[in-house]
Amino acid sequence: MLFLGTIENKIDTKGRVSVPSDFRMATKNDDFQGVILYHSFTHKCIEGCTMQRMEQLSDATDNLDLFSEENENLNSLIFSDARQLSFDVTGRIVIPADLIEFAGIKGNALFVGRGKTFQIWDKDEFEKYQKETREKAFKNRPSLSFKKD
Amino acid sequence: MLFLGTIENKIDTKGRVSVPSDFRMATKNDDFQGVILYHSFTHKCIEGCTMQRMEQLSDATDNLDLFSEENENLNSLIFSDARQLSFDVTGRIVIPADLIEFAGIKGNALFVGRGKTFQIWDKDEFEKYQKETREKAFKNRPSLSFKKD
DNA sequence: TTGACAACCACGAAATACCATAATATGATG
């Protein structure tokens, strides 16, 4: 299952926030009932994924480190930065304060599906980013066509 | 299985609409009993596909490189906008209000098969679009002849 | 003792599951 759609939820005073129901469903076949969060290296937002994907990433870097040492080093940064956060009974997690600060989130968190991963944005920051992206994508529209499987 | 044909169904006040039986059949071997909807990038309509297709798309664009911006922006556009909608017992889905508005659908929804995907149109909008397309096709008739490969 | 953090409880709004009926198609039978 994939992380799809964009959902806005409130963060309370303690940093608690409901992970959208659909996102939780996307992890329900997973061993670890929760998500992995780490700060994005390309955008002002938090990135998230399942534990399963972390393990895949680990396997991949294991195999590739002979060839691209640079990338391997960068990827390994993630493992030191990643936090595993399990859902409470109502489906919430507590986002660490430093991540909230990094992403500039105030009050409301925007969960943005990206397939195998997702992101958590401040609403305003995301709108800014999305506007830029749309413009770029429109310029390169031919590459947007769905490719054959 | 493919989405074929054109079927018109009513949308009630809550946005509920029966997905045509043939369309449902096209997903019956799928794990997820429902469809994925997102707004078209090229037309005033809603586009739809199966979860299986989304997963294929995800696999195709997924590389474990966390630092390349290009692929990410494309993924973001598609996956952040997609909604997964499961059938109820009678085979209906609830189309989100913003998608209905985007496509300008009022009361009746036209399900238009496109093979691996389908579209949902407002009836009038579709007729308008179809008329334009026919005119264009007529103008460019010579280039429309079947080509040999 | 205090502060951080996790488990627990409770509630309203919104989503969805459930039930009943109408419409349509399919097929059998005289």
Added chain:
DNA sequence: CATCATATTATGGTATTTCGTGGTTGTCAA
């Protein structure tokens, strides 16, 4: 061919559950 019976599908309305949210209590460590 006409009629009836049956099954499938579409549609409308109501009841129930889920989800997101806020607050409280309990626990452990500093």
